[in-house]
Amino acid sequence: MVGAVAAVASFAVAPAMGWWFPHPGQSLSPLGQQIDDLFYLILVITGVTFVGVQAALGYILWKYGGGNREKGIFTHGSHTLEVVWSIVPAGILLFIALYQMDVWARYRVKSRFDPQAIAHPIAEVTARQFEWRIRYPAPGKTLQDTPQFDDLYTVNDLHAPTGRPVVIRLKSEDVLHAFYLPQLRVKQDAVPGLVIPVWFQCDKVGEWDLVCAELCGWGHYKMRGQLTAQRDGDFQRYLIELQQSQFDDGVRVANAEGKPADE
Amino acid sequence: MKLHQVSSLVVIAMLALAGCGQPPDATFSSNREKLAPLLPDARKMVEKALEENFGTPNNLVAWEKFKIDYGAADPTADDDHKHHRNPGWRLVDGRNLYMQHCVHCHGTAGDGNGPTAKHLNPRPRDYRQGVFKFKSTLGGFKPARGDLIHILEQGIPGTYMPSFVLLGPEKLGLLVDYVRWLSIRGNFEIRLAEELAGLGATESDVTQEVQNDESKKLQRSDAIKAAISAASGEVAQLIEREANDLAENWEAGDLPENAIVPKVKRHAPTRESIEKGRLLFLSQYPDPKDPDPKKKTECAECHGRAGRGDGPNTEKFWEIPKSNPKRSYETAGLHDIWGHEQKPRDLTRGVYRGGRRPIDIFRRIHQGIPGTQMAGFGAALTEEEIWDVVNFVLSVPFEGKHSAYPTEVEEQKQAEKKDVAAAQE
Numbered sequence: 001m002v003g004a005v006a007a008v009a010s011f012a013v014a015p016a017m018g019w020w021f022p023h024p025g026q027s028l029s030p031l032g033q034q035i036d037d038l039f040y041l042i043l044v045i046t047g048v049t050f051v052g053v054q055a056a057l058g059y060i061l062w063k064y065g066g067g068n069r070e071k072g073i074f075t076h077g078s079h080t081l082e083v084v085w086s087i088v089p090a091g092i093l094l095f096i097a098l099y100q101m102d103v104w105a106r107y108r109v110k111s112r113f114d115p116q117a118i119a120h121p122i123a124e125v126t127a128r129q130f131e132w133r134i135r136y137p138a139p140g141k142t143l144q145d146t147p148q149f150d151d152l153y154t155v156n157d158l159h160a161p162t163g164r165p166v167v168i169r170l171k172s173e174d175v176l177h178a179f180y181l182p183q184l185r186v187k188q189d190a191v192p193g194l195v196i197p198v199w200f201q202c203d204k205v206g207e208w209d210l211v212c213a214e215l216c217g218w219g220h221y222k223m224r225g226q227l228t229a230q231r232d233g234d235f236q237r238y239l240i241e242l243q244q245s246q247f248d249d250g251v252r253v254a255n256a257e258g259k260p261a262d263e
Numbered sequence: 264m265k266l267h268q269v270s271s272l273v274v275i276a277m278l279a280l281a282g283c284g285q286p287p288d289a290t291f292s293s294n295r296e297k298l299a300p301l302l303p304d305a306r307k308m309v310e311k312a313l314e315e316n317f318g319t320p321n322n323l324v325a326w327e328k329f330k331i332d333y334g335a336a337d338p339t340a341d342d343d344h345k346h347h348r349n350p351g352w353r354l355v356d357g358r359n360l361y362m363q364h365c366v367h368c369h370g371t372a373g374d375g376n377g378p379t380a381k382h383l384n385p386r387p388r389d390y391r392q393g394v395f396k397f398k399s400t401l402g403g404f405k406p407a408r409g410d411l412i413h414i415l416e417q418g419i420p421g422t423y424m425p426s427f428v429l430l431g432p433e434k435l436g437l438l439v440d441y442v443r444w445l446s447i448r449g450n451f452e453i454r455l456a457e458e459l460a461g462l463g464a465t466e467s468d469v470t471q472e473v474q475n476d477e478s479k480k481l482q483r484s485d486a487i488k489a490a491i492s493a494a495s496g497e498v499a500q501l502i503e504r505e506a507n508d509l510a511e512n513w514e515a516g517d518l519p520e521n522a523i524v525p526k527v528k529r530h531a532p533t534r535e536s537i538e539k540g541r542l543l544f545l546s547q548y549p550d551p552k553d554p555d556p557k558k559k560t561e562c563a564e565c566h567g568r569a570g571r572g573d574g575p576n577t578e579k580f581w582e583i584p585k586s587n588p589k590r591s592y593e594t595a596g597l598h599d600i601w602g603h604e605q606k607p608r609d610l611t612r613g614v615y616r617g618g619r620r621p622i623d624i625f626r627r628i629h630q631g632i633p634g635t636q637m638a639g640f641g642a643a644l645t646e647e648e649i650w651d652v653v654n655f656v657l658s659v660p661f662e663g664k665h666s667a668y669p670t671e672v673e674e675q676k677q678a679e680k681k682d683v684a685a686a687q688e
Contacts, residue, residue, distance in 0.1 A: 131418060131425040147613055149532075149661055155418055155426040218379065219425070222364070226429055249529035249650075250622030 004058075008051055015040055022182045028204045028229075032185035034103045041099075045092060113199050114165040121167040121197065122160055127177035127190040130219035132156050132210065139239045143169065145195075152242045156225040158210060161235040165201045180213035181227055187213055202229040289320035291372040294391060294449065297456040304491045305464035308498050309455050316502070317448045320371055323358060325351040329447055329510045330517075331440050357441025360434055364427065365442075373445035375601070383423045386603055390442060391449025393512070394600060394634040397617035401523055402630055402639065405516030411439045413618070421614040447509050454505045455498075464494040523626045527646040532654040540655025543648055544570075560640055560652070565597065570610035570659045576636075577607060600634045607637070613660035624653045 018025020020039070027033045105112050121143045124135040134157075137143040138150040160166050170179050172190035179198060180187045188198045202208065210225035230238060291313070298306050318324035325333035334353030337344075346352050361369075368387040370377040375389035388395070397414055398406035415435050418426035427435060463472075469486045515521055530536055542548040543560050545568065550558040567573040580591040581598060592598050599605040608616070617623050617632070628649050631639035640649065 129423070133420065147660065149657065153619060156428050222425075224429060246620055248620045248622050249525065250523075250620075250625060251525050251528045 004054075011047060011051075015043075022209070024183070027183065027185050028208065029184040029186075029201045030203070031103070031106055031201065032183075035107070035185045038100050038103055042096060045096070110197060113167065113197070117165040117167045117199055118197060121169050123158065124169040124171060124195075125158060125179060125190075126171045126173050127179065127212065127216075127223075128173035129175065129217050130212070130223040132158065132179075132223075132225040133173075134158055136239060136242070139236060139243060150243075152239060152246055154242065156210075157228055158225060159228045159230060159235055159238050160200075160202060161232040162202050162205055162229045163232070165199050167197050167199045170196045170198050175216050176214050177212050177216045177223070178214035180211050181208060182211070183208045184227075189214055202227065205229050205231060289371060291317075291320060291448070292370060292374060292376070293372070294374070294452050294456065297453050300465040300467060301456060301459060302464050302466060302469065302487055302491060304487075305459045305494050308459065308494065309452060312455060312498070312502050313448065313452055316451075316506070317444075320358065320362075323351065323354050325354050326506070328506050329444070330514050331444055333440075353437055353440060354444060357437040357444075360430070360438050361441050361445075364430075365438070368423070373442065373449050385422050386601070387423070389449075389601055390446035391453055392600065392634070393446050393450040393509075396632045396634055397623075397627075398516075398633070399523055399626055400516050400521050400630075401641075404521045405513050407517050407522065408439060408443070411442060412436065415439065417618060419616045421612075421616050443513065447513065450509060451505055454509075455501060458501045458505070459494050459498070462490070462494050462497060464490045523629050523641070525622070525625055525629075525646050525649075527650065529621050529625075529650045529653065530647070532658060536651050536654045537658045538655075539648070540651035540653070540658075543644065543652050544655055548648075558643065558648075560643065562652075565607035565636065566610060567607075570656075572607040572609035574607065597636045599636075605635050610656055610659040611662075619657075621650075621653050621657070624656055625649055628652055628656075 014020055020043075021027070021036065027036050110118065119142070122136065124143060126133045126135070132155065134154045135143075135147065136152040136154070137148070138152065141148075141150070158168070168179075170188060170190045171194070172192045174192065176192070177190040178187055179190055181200060184200045184202055186198065186200045188196060190196065206229055208227040208229060210227045212220055212223035214220075216223065228238075293310065298309060301309070316324060316326045325331075332353055333351045334347070334356070336350040337347045337352075340347035344352075346355055362371075367377045367379045368383065369375055369390070370380065370387075373390035375387040377387065380387050393405065395406040395411070397419075398404075398410040400407055400410070412432075412435050414424070415430075415438060416426060416428040418424050427438070430438070460468075463469075469483065469490055472486050472490075473481055473483050539548065543558060544562040544566075546557050546559055546561050546563065548558045548560075563574055565572070565574040565576045567577075577596045580595050582589055582591050583598075583602075584600075592604075594604055597605045597607065608614075613619075615623065617627055627637065628644075629639055629641035631637045640652075644652070
């Protein structure tokens with residue numbers, strides 16, 4: 001009894017304590033917030049049903065179990081009850097199915113993406129066993145479908161500006177992978193041969209997880225990356241620094257040591 | 264006893280047996296190829312020298328001879344880092360990271376033969392030769408510490424070597440120092456085994472000696488004794504000499520004067536520069552100083568005229584170097600010093616294993632790629648000419664594509680303008 005009360009109590013406080021989701025509990029993106037709301041809605045419906053059913057079951061056991069040895073009566077059942085417990089859950093499921101469509105469309109339907117973001121993807125992310133290879137367009141340019149001579153390349157550390165929707169083009173070089181940003185509630189499979197646009201918006205500056213969420217081989221567990229969310233200005237500066245280091249010709253005129261800076 | 268009691272006892276006994284037994288201590292796998300020809304006692308000398316000076320994976324020995332930061336004792340270390348109170352903790356931390364991230368491909372001894380290695384192509388690097396492909400240093404010099412860190416940060420695109428950039432600089436430093444130490448250990452093993460073999464401490468030397476003995480009185484056991492006593496008289500000196508030499512080599516790799524630093528800036532990849540690079544690549548560029556009027560780079564011999572990595576050299580059967588009697592590799596094509604087939608890079612793919620910065624490609628062309636047939640052209644070409652080749656190499660993936668190189672775009676625009684102007688007239 002104590003256990004049951006504790007379970008119900010912890011279930012009731014869990015959303016407020018942020019126990020359901022990875023650190024920091026709250027989603028960092030507006031759409032993620034809506035996905036969380038959907039999750040909580042379904043959780044409340046299923047939670048209330050579950051607790052109610054268990055309470056009823058316990059009550060029946062308590063009432064009719066133990067010393068009460070009266071002979072049971074056979075009934076054929078109640079038509080009305082059958083209809084009620086078919087129609088009510090069906091109605092609830094239909095409600096959920098219709099209610100979530102808008103969030104789903106915002107998340108997945110390309111025509112609902114921010115047109116500015118879809119026209120200028122910030123990067124192409126290519127998953128491969130077992131790392132994330134990233135290609136950015138040169139600062140001020142638009143990402144093209146094929147590699148360009150001035151593209152910038154990095155690995156595992158995806159930088160993105162905060163506060164506005166951004167799009168990446170997701171590819172896979174070998175097998176199925178999944179691009180998963182847990183704090184932003186974004187998860188999308190990377191499929192060999194397909195280029196899949198994925199959009200997200202991170203509202204908080206920081207370094208967030210990027211993990212592979214599709215078993216992709218023996219090294220799947222170590223296919224970790226990082227989303228570095230920066231203010232727009234910092235992001236542009238990052239690209240410029242990246243450009244300088246990538247087109248480094250190693251000449252160090254003013255360097256007394258005569259050694260390139262990276263050594 | 265009831266059945267469920269018996270079965271729970273059995274389960275407890277099984278757990279006790281499985282959980283409490285000590286696993287066998289890890290060992291550094293020995294270099295079978297180099298140790299096999301030696302006499303058993305000579306082999307023991309090598310093994311003893313290794314164990315004394317380098318220890319075992321569970322009990323590392325930090326040999327002070329080498330300029331590696333093994334980690335000085337830090338008496339103020341907190342309880343979570345108790346082992347930092349002992350000297351040599353950096354080596355221990357490096358080993359722990361290596362065992363977590365690297366060992367399954369590169370093996371405990373750095374022999375490139377971990378459990379996953381046989382599934383990979385190209386194979387993981389065997390560090391024991393002390394040869395590293397992608398480095399910033401001149402010719403025979405060891406890689407600088409920063410070169411190995413750079414590889415760990417960037418990974419090697421086109422191979423199974425992933426990036427470890429998220430481990431952060433501190434852990435990467437620990438890893439690189441442990442890898443350098445492993446490479447020194449493996450190289451020391453090879454050198455000592457070769458020296459002892461040179462002193463005649465091998466099975467075949469003894470057999471030959473007995474056979475060649477004209478008096479027919481020489482016993483095999485006496486010959487072995489003589490060979491071993493000769494070897495054991497020298498071994499201490501050999502250990503000293505080889506270790507000093509290795510220490511010197513690795514220190515030299517870190518010296519700034521041994522790095523390849525171009526003095527001439529890279530010039531813009533103009534059409535002329537790319538075209539000049541192409542001619543150099545095809546060995547069709549006139550060389551005014553040479554009686555034979557073409558500069559001999561012969562890039563296309565391996566990389567192919569279109570840069571697809573399919574030059575005529577990839578179809579020859581090459582002789583195995585130092586093979587006695589002479590024989591060729593079983594498969595056609597180039598091979599590296601590790602005996603694996605080595606495909607010249609397909610330049611149209613735009614995948615650069617050693618890095619895609621112009622300086623990376625400059626260094627590859629300047630000094631070649633150690634361990635492979637890629638030769639260095641630092642002596643044959645001027646720095647300007649190398650930059651031309653770099654510009655050409657970087658332009659190959661964009662040849663004839665819509666996403667053209669900037670010069671081509673410019674020329675197209677010019678041509679279009681002319682067309683428009685012509686049409687208006």
